[in-house]
Amino acid sequence: MMIRREAELLMEGGGGSAATVRARSFGLLDTPAIRRGIEKTQGIDLVVDLGARIGSATWWRGLATCTALCALTFSMAPSFRPLIGASPAPLAETQERENRRQAIAPQAFGADTGARAPATNLVERLTDTPERPQIQLTATLGAGDGFAHALERAGVGADQAQQAADLVSEQMSLGEIKPGTRVDLTLGRRPNKQVARPLDRLAFRAKLELALEVQRIDQALKLIPHPIAVDETPLRIQGRVGASLFAAARAAGAPAQAVQTYLRAMAQHVSVGAIRANDRFDLIVAHRRAATGETETGGLLYAGLDEGKKVLRLLKWDMDGKEQWFDAAGVGEQRGQMKMPVANAHVTSGFGQRFHPILGYSRMHQGIDYGAPMGSPIDAATDGVVSFSGWHGGHGNYVQIRHPGGMGTGYAHMSRILVHAGDHVRAGQIIGYVGSTGLSTGPHLHFEVFKNNVAVNPLSVKFTQAAQLAGNTLARFKATLAHLLATRVSG
Incomplete structure (x- = not known):
């Protein structure tokens, strides 16, 4: 109270x-x-409101107190400078080389582990150590490595390693064994520690369809092959082109290498840039599946493109020891710079000075004449843009096309022209028909080739040529194509 x-x-x-x-x-x-x-302190306010009575003696005292407290706080704050630890001394050149050898070399497939440090006088050799009756280990075949050398590196004696390699070579070439192949080894008991352990068993997957085993039976090594059933049904992949043919084919499951081969094959027959989003691609790839579950995917066998009104089917076929792509009619890849402007035509007049049959004097003939029946279709020699279309004096009905690379072509004496100046034309597109307009003695095509606006001999240009299958070869080709097209779509 x-x-x-x-x-x-x-x-x-x-x-x-x-x-x-x-x-x-x-x-x-x-x-x-x-x-x-x-x-004495009863009248002093230690906590001053700095927002009131600014400039008074009490305010200045409060500001000084706040400043002193802040300075005291900062003075006791910890430092943010890093603490530098002790740095190890750099390795000598010999130590660095040895460290690098032992650190990197063992990471490679089948690499030897380099030099090893010998025992010093402080190491005391044990008089005897027990040994396991068998040891299991794995040897890995490196790139460019020998089969026998890989076994020796794992601890197999040189004579037994060579004997095992000879047995395997009877079943297959040692060079066919892929780098990275793992060989399971079982080494048995040895009579003394001065010799290598004997090879009791060796097993590895030599091929998709073959596993090989070497066993010691009655004190002798014997090879035991284990054939594996393989289903070689090809892999068929179809889909819509969409925004990118390559991306769509990859998303559908086609290997990247097969898609690249598909694009190169198609480029021989269509402009890849002209393939539309709604077109559908069709790839059939060599595929092998072992009964044990492993698979191997090979190269592209068939390339198809459905453009709606037109379906292009290409099949890889070996002709005269060389593989190339043939369409469903047995026509192979076209090679050369330009397409012949008139099919089944013959040269009636060459390039150079000649006596003009109508003018009656000699002058330069800047092209070659192809004799052909009246009304025969005339094709554009290669892709380009029509630079002239119409009547051109002695040329009669004349078309000139400008091509990339400074090239140009001219087509004269037409009976009818189907293109106009400024039109973009593709190789093989019909641009008109053979006639005898202008200074002409009969139906033919006067064909000219220009390089940088200078006329050159059209026969100096390589015209496209395509291989054509016929007879029994064509029958076998069509049978193979029909068999592949019967393959069901995967998935």
Whole structure:
């Protein structure tokens, strides 16, 4: 009761603070010195509101107190400088070379592990150690590695490694074994520790359709082949071209190499850039699946493109020891710079100086004449843009086409023209028909070739030629094509 009354009196008098009240409550104000100190600080506000009475003595005292407290806080803040640890001394050249050899070389397939440190005088050799009756390990054949050498590296004796290699070579060529092939080995008990362990068993997958095993039977190594059934049904992949033929074919499951081969084959017959989004691609790829589950995907066998009104089918075929792509009619790849402008035509007049049959004097003949029946179709020799179309003096009905690379072609004496100046034409597109207009003695095509606006001999240009299958070869070709087209779409 006395403590409460004392606090009430103190608060009513307006003097002191909560700390003063608590001090008095616990009897701490009994000494004269403490009482005098409290009386001196009773009128001082230690927590100053810096937003009020700006510029007064109390405000400046509060600012000084805040500044001092902030400085004290920053002075006790931890440092952010990194602590630098002790750096190891650099390796000597010999140590660095040895470290690099032992760290990198063992990572390669079939690599030897390099030099080894010999034992010092501090190493005491054991008089005897027990050995396991058999040990199982794996040898890996490296690129350019020998089969016998890989076995020796794994711990097989040189004579037995060579004997095993000879046995395997009777079944297949050692060069056919792919790098990275893992060989499972079982080494038996040896008579003493001074010789290599004997080879008890060796097994590896030689091919998709063959596994080979070498076993020790009656103290002799014998080869035991294990044939594996393989399904060689090709893999057929179809789909819509969409925004990108390559991306669509890859998304459908076609290997990247097969898609690249498909595009190269198609480029021989159509402009790849002209393939539309709604066109459909058709790929048949060589594929083998073993009974044990492993698979192998080979090259592209068939390439098809459905453009709606037109379907292009290409089949890879070996002709005279060389593989090329033939369409369903047995026509192979076209090679050369330009296409013949008139089919089944013969040259009636060559390039150069000649006596003109109508004008009656000699002058330069800037092209060659192809004799052909009236109305025979005339094809554009290659892709280009028509630069002239119409009557051209002695040329009669005349068309001139500008091609990439500074090349140009001219077609004269037409009976009818089908293209106009500015038209884009493709190789093989019909641009008109054979006639006898202008200075002409009969139906023929006067064909000109220009290089940088200078006339050159058209016979110096390589015209496209395509291989053609016939007879029994064509029959076998069509039978193979029909068999492949019977393949079901995968998935």
